[in-house]
Amino acid sequence: MPIDHKRINGPEITIPYQLFDKLNTKSGKSQFKDFVKSNGVRIDGRSANDHRKIFLKTGVVSQAKGSAYIELDKTKVIVSVFNPREIPNKSEYSSKGEIYCEFKYAPFSCHKRRLHQQDPEELQYSAIMKQALESAVSRHEFPNFQVDIYALVLHNDGAALSAAITVAGVALAHAGIPMYDLITSVTLAVQGEFVLVDPNLEEERLCQVPLFKDEQNTNHGIVVLSMLATHEQVSQFYQTGNLAMDNLTSAIETLTNAAKDIVVLVKKCLVRHVIKSARNVED
């Protein structure tokens, strides 16, 4: 790897100490059983359809036009949105504005240390974010300009992408960027017959590979869906793994219902912001 002259570099080879922990010899299947009991109750006491507790706050970055912060239990994401600016390296006139999204994990946010540059996963998530938000923003109101949206994950404990999309929607509304609708996003983890809403990191990891091969049910993977609240339109859909067609409809239904539950929180948070700033004007 080329040396990064603009940062202080550590020794070339470093190894996470977690690798030298006493070996975990349990199979993936029994690990999964530890996390999800056969009746669907999860290790933190949630049922399969329960979302974690959500904390939302607007106006956390004073230098940005709009900003918001979300906590899904331990998962923490901060997003800031800036005023429209000229689109770099573009000479022809475009009648619709553009949005630019950057999704980044902080180096210390995951179990493994992340590098400073965006890796392919982060680039892919940036593209998904852009796709999800594009249909929510009234882009014709700022032709020829670009709105920058930056998301930083401070702590990843699962469902970071959907948390980033939801909180970016709140930050856009906080910034006063014209939008057609509010947007919320939910992650679903599938493993065999278990369908878990808003998985934490361990659940996400265990759903990446099929664990119940012998039972003829190879359903596994992650599904992320973003919804526009009022018009009930799906603006983005992302799925990895293996999902039988029959299960798809029920998965989408679970996701839309979960997305609707979050809208209430998003609305509450924004109304609080509007009333608070109206009071400030009065004083």
Added chain:
Amino acid sequence: MSSEDLLVCLPGQRLCLSDHTHVSGQGTYERQGYIYSTLAGTVDIVDKDNVKIIEVHTSGKQTLVPSQGDIVTAQIHTITQQFCKCHIKCIGDKVLGRHYRGILRREDVRVTEKDRVEIYKSFRPGDVILARVLPITEAHTYQLSTAENELGVVTAHSEHGHLMVPISWTEMQCSKTFVKEARKVAKVVPESVQQGLNEN
């Protein structure tokens, strides 16, 4: 209005039916016969000729970009023989969150005797001007014009760095050294007239 009886709305919220007495205004959009909000803010209903215009105003600073016909306040930073470059800082009385690049060509400085205009006798770097935005042709810069009596230099400093006062529409005088310098001076109009100007 106290904060208790504010009409708070959020993006995508359906506000009312769209018909000939209710028209979609600033901060709203129309879709399948209904008016929806595009912003998080407060609803304002403006009565105009028996028509109710539904408007939504954001609670924070408005997101604005200059558009054709706007009167803008700009600060000159570079001058050449042919044009001068400036930063657009306000639209009307609204301060922009980010400044945008503008360009003012020699032929757009004044109405009469266009070919005899000399840029350095009209503007200097640091001057604050009022200008109108011309139709947008290029992607990256706004073309401006000061070819109106009310447009041109508003505040300027002399070579010695003191504030100057206008003495005619082509000259300004230093308040300390009384040296006269050439400028394309804006005729300052009272604020009430100014607002009428912005609406046109």
Added chain:
Amino acid sequence: MSEQYKILHPVKYYRDYLAHNIRPDGREFDKYRPIVVNLGSISTADGSAIAKVGRTTVVCGIKAELCQSKAEAANEGFLIPNVELPPLCSSKFRPGPPTEQAQVATQLVADILKNSECLDLKSLCIFPDKLAWCLFADLICLDLDGSLIDACMIALMAALKSVRLPVIDYDPALDNKQANLEHRKPLNITNIPSSTTFAKFDDKIVMDPTVDEEDLSTALITIALRKNELCFVHKPGGASVTDEQLLKCIDESQKRAIVIEGIVETALRSLQ
């Protein structure tokens, strides 16, 4: 109207305030903004802290990894600080490699750490020449509103204080390592260096400037102290400062250093 005045004539706007012996945010010249420290909120890091100085916010996460020590310093580990100014924190930055400001901040923080000798790198060595700790301290600015170094130092020191490293059993004969994750130990931090930034404007000096004040100022001075000893003074060019002014700045930063140390210690106690 004042908003238009501020954007068109920022220098005059600021000078008008200073003439009345007050700053635009209502502070007097020698008053600093409130400091808030939050510890240990990021459990994926081995030590973490969030520091706020006014609205400037810096989050520091420390991740420990194992490595081989350098040949020239066989019995030392590593402490690698990096300051990141992502485009998230201010409209001044664009995506891409670290800006000059970020590089300068990184170097300053590294220098203060080295000069203050707050952490003996030898204590990070597990077995000479074979195994040592490498602590990656990543400082990310979330909101840039001036006095970046001050906030970085507070976040970094608080995070270092909260680090708990697992005990490693190392068998040099077999090169066999075993981490004991249940048994963790804190680092031996001997002092808490802190810094204070001043900005010079005309002939006045203001403490703990906001970003607007930093942009308008003609000179910036950053003074870092450990206990009552100077460990770093940074004045990168700009307008000249008289002896008395510099001594007064050092005096003021001494008072603030005591306050900062108190805040970090209190935050640490609430963690335990």
